[in-house]
Amino acid sequence: MAEVIIVHSKNDATKLAANIFVDVVRQKPNAVWGLATGSTPVMMYKHIANIVANDKIDISQVQGFALDEYVGLPKGHPESYTNFISKNVIKQIGLNPRKVHLPSGDMKYLATSGDDYEVKIKAAGGVDVQILGVGTDGHIGFNEPGSSLASRTRIKTLTEQTREDNSRFFNSIDEVPIHCITQGIGTIMDARHIVLLAFGENKSDAIVKAVEGSVTAASPASAIQLHPHVTIIVDDAAASKLRYRSYYKWAYLNKPKWQGI
Ligand code: F6R
Secondary structure, eight states, X not given: OOEEEEESOHHHHHHHHHHHHHHHHHHOTTOEEEEOOSSTTHHHHHHHHHHHHHTTOOOTTOEEEESEEESSOXXXXXXXXXXXXXXXXXXXXXXXXXXEEOOOOOGGGHHHHHHHHHHHHHHTTOOSEEEEXXXXXXXXXXXXXXXXXXXXXXXXXXXXXXHHHHGGXXXXXXXXXXXXXXXXXXXXXXXXXXXXXXXXXXGHHHHHHHHHSOOOTTSGGGGGGGOSSEEEEEEHHHHTTOTTHHHHHHHXXXXXXXXXX
């Protein structure tokens, strides 16, 4: 079973996640981070930047691989994930831009960009720790319901629900791209440690299906039940529908220190 940690605030959750990311670098200076975009990990990246600066962590060898990118947004579009990663990860934390990668959403390279990305992740030695958010429809990366649990990086069509959810970042839903390129569920599952964050009541259905529902392509995040090392960090609202939430709290409270996260 995945470890479920229920905390009171987004700040506590993202601090915990940030420490997991930095600890990997303390143990392995050329660690490979799997990066998510969207609103969920923003505070985590801030905490990482603070820890790195305060503790003088050498991150010059750290590599990063983003989960996904919209297809067809013009270069430099403020809502492109390339722009998000540049601002929140490269500039804020100080990662070497040459070591940070995103799948290409450029129409010119679409036929090969999925396979090329898989090759790059493999050449880097695979992802050591992957941060994930979850969509209200249960997607991870942009693997919408129905995605193969064995899928690799490829083009996907966003659901109307996801386009509606993400329209808050654009002027209107019409500006939200219809297509994206995303690491597949199989690609994500290759990461050695997965940390999934979710906040707010509107994520509670996706969380209960991911953690306690059947493993099914209809709920892509449920695939994490098959992964040997998953840490789910949620606030009370996102955890509110979990049947075994008091057990998860009890287990975390009594977690032996030697076990780590
Ligand atoms: C982002 C990503 C998506 C988001 C999800 C939640 O790279 O792959 O799965 O994590 O759509 O988005 P937010 O965090 O904006 O609620």
